[in-house]
Amino acid sequence: MKPQEYRSGRSRGFSLVEVLVALAVIAVGMLGIAKMHALALESTSSAGTRALVAIETAGMAAAMHADRNYWNNLGSGSLISTASFVGPGSPPTVSISGSDTCTQTMTSASTCSAQDIAAYDFLNYATALQQVVPFGNVTIACQNATLPLSCTITVTWLEEAPGLSSNSSAVLGSGVVATASSPATTGLLQQPQYTLYLEP
Numbered sequence: 445m446k447p448q449e450y451r452s453g454r455s456r457g458f459s460l461v462e463v464l465v466a467l468a469v470i471a472v473g474m475l476g477i478a479k480m481h482a483l484a485l486e487s488t489s490s491a492g493t494r495a496l497v498a499i500e501t502a503g504m505a506a507a508m509h510a511d512r513n514y515w516n517n518l519g520s521g522s523l524i525s526t527a528s529f530v531g532p533g534s535p536p537t538v539s540i541s542g543s544d545t546c547t548q549t550m551t552s553a554s555t556c557s558a559q560d561i562a563a564y565d566f567l568n569y570a571t572a573l574q575q576v577v578p579f580g581n582v583t584i585a586c587q588n589a590t591l592p593l594s595c596t597i598t599v600t601w602l603e604e605a606p607g608l609s610s611n612s613s614a615v616l617g618s619g620v621v622a623t624a625s626s627p628a629t630t631g632l633l634q635q636p637q638y639t640l641y642l643e644p
Contacts, residue, residue, distance in 0.1 A: 490603060494636060496576045500569060501597050501640050504584075507565035508595065508644045514558035515595065515644040518588055527570035527582040536570035538563065577601035586644075597640045 508515050529536040542563025546556035556564070570582055580601030587594060 490636070493576060493603065494638065497573065497599055497601070497638050498640075500572050500576065501599060501638060503572075504565065504569040504597060505640060505642045507569070508562075508584075508642065511558055511561050511565060512644055514562040515586065516588070516593055517558075518586060518593075523586045523588075525566065525584040525586075527566060527573075529570065529574040529578065529580060536567070536574055538567050538570055540566050542567075573599065577603070592643050594641065594643050597642070599638045600635055603634060603636060 525539050527536050527538045540559065540563040542560040543556070546560035546564055566584075573580060573582060577599075580599060583596075583598045585596050585598070
């Protein structure tokens, strides 16, 4: 009888404390996996935004190549053209001025000057960017003091920093005026930048 009692004492199983500890370890591991998955999704979204910014900027570079009559005759020194947008509800502010006939309807290219065409292209570019990055700035800096003419297109915008809660990053959806040069918060939003160098 004693050997049987000894065997039954060894086969009682796990205690409740051991089960609770195992569940706690598994729960911590699952939380870590969930956090990694969320960060991966946010990084994928950020990479997609950067790719769209690059595509739109390449389109603007092609438009500058097509309108060389404007970009190659800027005069001596340097020229800086800017566009800014502070929300999806308002049109972007563009520094290149053009006639309303050319920038709004573009009915006849023969009635538009090279500057009108440049203003039309830049406005379309800024409007397209506004759909991708609602809060941002665009700067086209060209220098023609020495040939060949070289220009740099720089795009900066605001996006949520990875790992933030929806409450912390709600500033993007609020009415607070924020641009890439003057963000509304510090630490909550990051400011990516894309730069393209070209020779029109």
